[in-house]
Amino acid sequence: MNMQHGPLGARSDYPRHYDAGLLYPIARAPARRELGLAPDALPFGGVDIWNAYELSWLDARGKPQVAIGELRVPADSPNLVESKSLKLYLNSLNQERLGDGAQVRELLQRDLGAAVGAPVTVGLLEPAQFAAQRIEELAGRCIDGQDLAIDDHGPPQPGYLDCVGATVEETLVSHLLKSNCPVTGQPDWASVQIAYAGCAIGHAGLLRYLVSYRNHAGFHEQCVERIFNDLWQRCSPRRLSVYARYTRRGGLDINPWRSSHGQSPPNPRGARQ
Numbered sequence: 001m002n003m004q005h006g007p008l009g010a011r012s013d014y015p016r017h018y019d020a021g022l023l024y025p026i027a028r029a030p031a032r033r034e035l036g037l038a039p040d041a042l043p044f045g046g047v048d049i050w051n052a053y054e055l056s057w058l059d060a061r062g063k064p065q066v067a068i069g070e071l072r073v074p075a076d077s078p079n080l081v082e083s084k085s086l087k088l089y090l091n092s093l094n095q096e097r098l099g100d101g102a103q104v105r106e107l108l109q110r111d112l113g114a115a116v117g118a119p120v121t122v123g124l125l126e127p128a129q130f131a132a133q134r135i136e137e138l139a140g141r142c143i144d145g146q147d148l149a150i151d152d153h154g155p156p157q158p159g160y161l162d163c164v165g166a167t168v169e170e171t172l173v174s175h176l177l178k179s180n181c182p183v184t185g186q187p188d189w190a191s192v193q194i195a196y197a198g199c200a201i202g203h204a205g206l207l208r209y210l211v212s213y214r215n216h217a218g219f220h221e222q223c224v225e226r227i228f229n230d231l232w233q234r235c236s237p238r239r240l241s242v243y244a245r246y247t248r249r250g251g252l253d254i255n256p257w258r259s260s261h262g263q264s265p266p267n268p269r270g271a272r273q
Helices: 029-034 083-091 101-116 127-132 203-211 220-235
Strands: 025-027 045-058 064-074 079-081 121-125 163-180 187-201 239-246 252-259
Touching (some): 045 083, 064 101, 079 083, 079 101, 083 252, 101 121, 220 239
Antiparallel strands (some): 025 079, 045 064, 045 252, 163 187
């Protein structure tokens, strides 16, 4: 796939009129095949949570409206959406008379669902609700304070993952995950939460493994699926979920969650988001 021909790899003029054709789907299957994952036998379910902080449109009388959009794309959708194309699409709504929030939700659900090939859930946080937003970090034991010398910053090294003890149930967090956009090379920063039950995973090896993504080129969703798959294959937990909260770029943040069990996660806004 030559992503240089997509919106992310090209200079773009911002649209003046609504255009659903701006959305640029990317098939999930090729990256999953690289991990040995078959579309009909994924070891995880999950969702990609997008927060859109620059969402605006006009009401029926031309008065601007603003909201924060929460877009939930199921992990079993055949496609994800390129982030710059989503930004351009959302900006194409800026001068459109769309009425109230319910109409905007319906439009977003229709267009995004068509692009990813599956139903998308859309929520809008309107200005009256902004004050209720709070900073909330991912729950769990942070493993970043370990006294380690780390020389390996990529490519990802699943060999660092090991089981070191008896069966446990724990939730671990690191704020040191970094990868790079495979098209532009720009850095992507994230906090990641790993919750599992099974043989205890060595904390030092886990941190070394996460740091080995530092120069890896991959989309957010693909990085999280690689982390999940490596842990699943190397450590054989009974239950596992991986949740990454990436910092925003262009008014959007992307937060993939993959899990062997359970329902969709909450949408906490971290300090870096």
